[in-house]
Amino acid sequence: KxxxxxxxxxxxxxRGQQVTLSCSPISGHRSVSWYQQTPGQGLxxxxxxFSETQRNKGNFPGRFSGRxxxxxxxxxxxSTLELGDSALYLCxxxxxxQKTDTQYFGxxxxxxxx
Amino acid sequence: AQSVTQPDxxxxxxxxxxxxxxxxxxxxxxxxxFWYVQSPGQGLxxxxxxFSGDTLVQGIKGFEAEFKRSQxxxxxxxxxxxxxxxxxxxCAVGARGNKLVFGAGTILRxxx
Numbered sequence: 001k002x003x004x005x006x007x008x009x010x011x012x013x014x015r016g017q018q019v020t021l022s023c024s025p026i027s028g029h030r031s032v033s034w035y036q037q038t039p040g041q042g043l044x045x046x047x048x049x050f051s052e053t054q055r056n057k058g059n060f061p062g063r064f065s066g067r068x069x070x071x072x073x074x075x076x077x078x079s080t081l082e083l084g085d086s087a088l089y090l091c092x093x094x095x096x097x098q099k100t101d102t103q104y105f106g107x108x109x110x111x112x113x114x
Numbered sequence: 115a116q117s118v119t120q121p122d123x124x125x126x127x128x129x130x131x132x133x134x135x136x137x138x139x140x141x142x143x144x145x146x147x148f149w150y151v152q153s154p155g156q157g158l159x160x161x162x163x164x165f166s167g168d169t170l171v172q173g174i175k176g177f178e179a180e181f182k183r184s185q186x187x188x189x190x191x192x193x194x195x196x197x198x199x200x201x202x203x204x205c206a207v208g209a210r211g212n213k214l215v216f217g218a219g220t221i222l223r224x225x226x
Contacts, residue, residue: 004157031212043204043216056211090157097212099146100165105157 001026004093004106012112018079021109023091025072029104031055031097032074034066037088037108046089049074050097078111086113116141116209120217127195128225135190135220137205146208147188149179152219153201161203164188175199200224 005024013019025032033056034046045058049068066076072093078085088108094101117140127133139145146165150158162173169181179190188205202221206214 033212033214035214042218043206043214045209045213045215048211048213056213058213092158094212099208099212101212102160102163103212103214105150105159107155107157 004091004104006089006091006106006109008109009107010110010112012114013081014114015081015083017081018077019081019111020075020077021089021091021111023074023076023093023106025074025091025093026104029093029095030072031094031101032068032072033092033094033097033103034074034076035090035092036060037090038084038086043090046076048097055097081113083113085111087111116207116215118205118207118215118217120203120205120220122220123218124221124223126223126225129197130194133190133192133195133199133222135203135205135222137188137190137217138186139188139205139207140186141207141209145188147179147181148206148208148214149173149177149188149190150204150206150216151201152204158204161190195222195224197224197226 031050033048048056052068063079068074090108091106092103094103119138148163149161202219205217
């Protein structure tokens with residue numbers, strides 16, 4: 001089975017722009033979660049989607065949003081980029097998003113904001 | 115609120131030596147605990163997980179972890195470290211839904 005894929009792998013944007021990141025989960029997985037990883041704050045949960053609905057949300061401003069499509073693929077969007085949004089954005093998929101489900105992580109998208 | 119503490123930011127061990135990475139958690143109920151490893155430029159790979167039952171959990175790559183409720187700890191161990199184990203290791207606790215709360219990570223360096 002193919003693993004979790006994320007595109008693009010690297011992205012450079014300037015302040016004020018917006019960006020869309022994509023995540024394709026493992027086939028059959030219906031839950032997709034997003035995490036932000038920075039040297040200062042570590043790994044932080046952004047949100048989780050299941051069956052096209054946001055089911056859980058972390059403590060991030062409204063500039064961070066996401067969606068999930070009927071094929072379980074997910075996108076996250078960051079509007080009005082700030083320097084502090086520079087980070088590795090990781091996507092994880094699991095079967096149905098239960099606590100006992102193993103979450104499989106993708107390689108991440110490295111976003112640099114200049 | 116749930117939290118995870120990994121007291122050691124960096125650890126250096128010699129190849130072939132034993133390894134123990136510390137993890138302490140704060141969680142009100144029975145915790146779901148995980149150890150992940152991240153190599154440079156890569157995503158996270160699950161090493162092992164604890165949900166219930168036997169407090170000594172076996173994982174991949176020869177790793178094991180022991181859950182100690184009285185100490186709120188879930189330390190990761192490996193009897194003999196290989197150079198390929200050099201990476202960053204994250205302990206995590208399952209929070210609401212399937213949200214994971216991660217520790218700050220421990221960077222493992224292996225010297226030959």
